[in-house]
Every structure is written in structure tokens, then in C-alpha cells.
Amino acid sequence: MLKQQQTIKRPVSFSGIGIHTGSMVNMTWKPAPVDHGIKFVRVDLDGKPEIEPNIRNLGDTTRWTTIGTNGTVIHTVEHVLATLNGYGIDNLIIELDASEPPVGDGSARPYVNLIKEAGIQPQEGKREIFRPQEMVHVEVGDSLAVVVPSDQLRISCTIHYGKTGLDAQFLSLAIEPETFETQISPARTFALYEEIQYLVDHGLIKGGSLENAVLIRNETILATEPLRFRDEFVRHKILDILGDIVLLGRPLAAHIITIRPGHSCNAALTKALANLMEKEQPAPVAFAPPMPAETPSEPAMDIMRLLNVLPHRYPFLLVDRILKIEGEEKIIGLKNVTINEPFFQGHFPGHPIMPGVLQLEAMAQVAGVLMLRSGENAGKVAYFMSANNVKWRKPVRPGDQLIIEVEMGRARARIAKAKGVCKVAGEVVSEAEVMFSVV
């Protein structure tokens, strides 16, 4: 999965009819800054209202995915969003002068062409990828979806409608820009004739035609060009899922396994994932670790250099990086606390907090770096002798960034004293005076 946020290099436009209204629509994509996210803007309305594609703003999902806030809606957002998901575009302004994007040929191909025309611009910000740690399961009508943990986005989809002309189709794909472009984006919208008759009769798909959908009537496939893949339909279902899960609001790394998916089931799945996200990995607060303002008197240490100094190893290495070393007196370390820490499994299931004694251990390790990095102590180990005035002030949870500040006191022979403070988001979570010997 991409680690850095992305936008596009230059504005691009695409026009065509909307499937819902049948009238002409103009769509313009514009680059957006880091952490802006994807926003739709209705430029045809007073005040140019903005709508964020987020599950909070979910509207109708009967045949397509609609989003809306304060009475302003946008229909059929899924194919545009799928394209942005496929290429990992995080920040974009999408201007529309109607209530839906132009449908094109019913696939994502026109939007892929837009991406090519615009160019992709990598950005400085880190992507906050959501990696669910437990299984999620939803069922809506005949549709079913299960999500299992995975370090990349993968979709396995089966469709089977028990109708003639539409055999069961199955496809499992890891989603990368290249696979999206070649395997998924060309797959067109399809509809069963009996299902859409109502929509046609009621003028709900004024723009619908064989120009932008494949129609299945009994044994016959009606389309303006032959099928683009033998299993084009299951590919289009994967396209829709990719678009619908953008409403999660964060990039997803997980394996989605689904049978007969539809927009309602995709939305239910996204909601369930959003709830889990809230519980497991609250969105990180904007917070910059106290990086040294002045040039450090000595370079900070990355993990590789740390491993040369400290004898500790997983799961007992409790510092990821040294941010700053000031002479022999002061040192600041950093530990990213993630849900993957082994101690969270039992401390406590359903209510993960970092054990306070491990924060003490982290202080000792950071202090140890200061002691053990000097040539005369190389290869030695620092043993804890005592801890005084220990105070635990706030719980440390998954997603927190622990900043460990240690000030060395007097060192006599092989015994050293230090005062340690652990902070999260600038607030003290624990403090102690520790004493250890270097052996």
C-alpha cells in the first residue's frame, strides 16, 4: 500500500450525461493539499456547498450510492471514488454542476483517462491507513460480506443470481493501481432487464442506455460492444466496492470477501468498519512530536543504530527512535504504540492500555541508550535497581505516540540515576526517578 498521500498535478475536466437525470454534466477535478481529503462541490448551487464522501453523509443505496448533507445530494459517486481508491488519490476537489458525475460508458475508464491526463502528485503527508485487527461480518438481504485482517487491500467477490444468462462468477484480486487500471476499471455497469423496468417506467434512469450499461435479458446480453472480460460483471462489482468503501474516510488495508454484493451491503460493511475504526484506532490527533528546534548537538538515532546500542529485542524493545541527545545529560526517545503490541492482547481484551511498568521500562531503555552508546560501555547491559516517585497519570492507548524524555542525574562508578517523563500529545502520562547499574 502507498504510504504517502497523493493528489493530481493539474486540473482536468470531463463532460457527459448523468445516468439519473439524462442531462449534461460538467465535472472538474482540482488538486488539493495534504489532509484535505476528497470533497465534492456543487458549483451550480448558491454558496457552492461541499459534500464529503463519508459514511456520515450516506443517502440512498438502492441502485447507486448517494451522498448528501443539508438537502444537497450527489448520486452515483461510486465509479469516480473507485478510481481515486484504485490509484491512491487522497486529496481532491471534485466540482460538479449537477447532482451526479457524468456516467461515461458505465465503467471507470473515462476517469482513468482523467487521471492520466492530470498526472499523480505525491505529497508530504503520511496516509493514515486503517488495518482492522478483527473480523467484520455483515449481511443485507441476499448479500454477504466478511472482512479479515490483511496488510494490503484485497477483494474476493462471487456473484450468482440464479438467473439464466448470468453464470456464477468469481474473482480475487489484490488492488494496486496497475490491477485496477487493467483488470477492474474497464468493467461496465450491468443490469437485469426485469430489475430496471421499474426505473425506466418511472423515469429514474433518464440517462440510462446501452451506451453506458450492459443489459441482461434472459439468455441475451444486450450491449453496444462485446463483453470486455468473460467475467465483466464480477469485475464491475469489485469496482463498486472499491468506490463505496471510500466512504470509510481512510485508506483500507484488509481482505474483503463478499457474495452477491450491492451498494446497500457495501454501505453496511463500511459502517461496520467505521465503528471498528472508532474503537480500534481513533484517528490520530494533529500533533507534532517535540522535534529539536535547534540543530541537535549529536545526530538522533534511527532504529538500526538503536539496535546496535541496546541489547533489547522484540517484544521488549520499547523505543523506536531517539529524537534528540543533549550532551551526556538529556535524551528524548519516541515509541509509536500500535494495536499490534503483544501486551495489548491481554491488557485488556476490548480495552487496550499500555501497562504502566512498560513505560518505566521505556524510560530505562532510553536512559540506557545514553549510557551504553559510549565506547567504554559498549556491549554492556543496564539493570534496573530502583524506581521512586512513580506516577501514572493517564492511560496510553493504541495509536498514541509516546515521547520519552530522560534527564540523567549523578552517575557514580557504574550506577546512574535519571528522571524520566513520558508524554502523549504534549501531556505527561507517567513520570519516575529510576536508578540502574551498567554491568
Ligand SMILES: [Zn+2]
Ligand atoms: Zn457500478
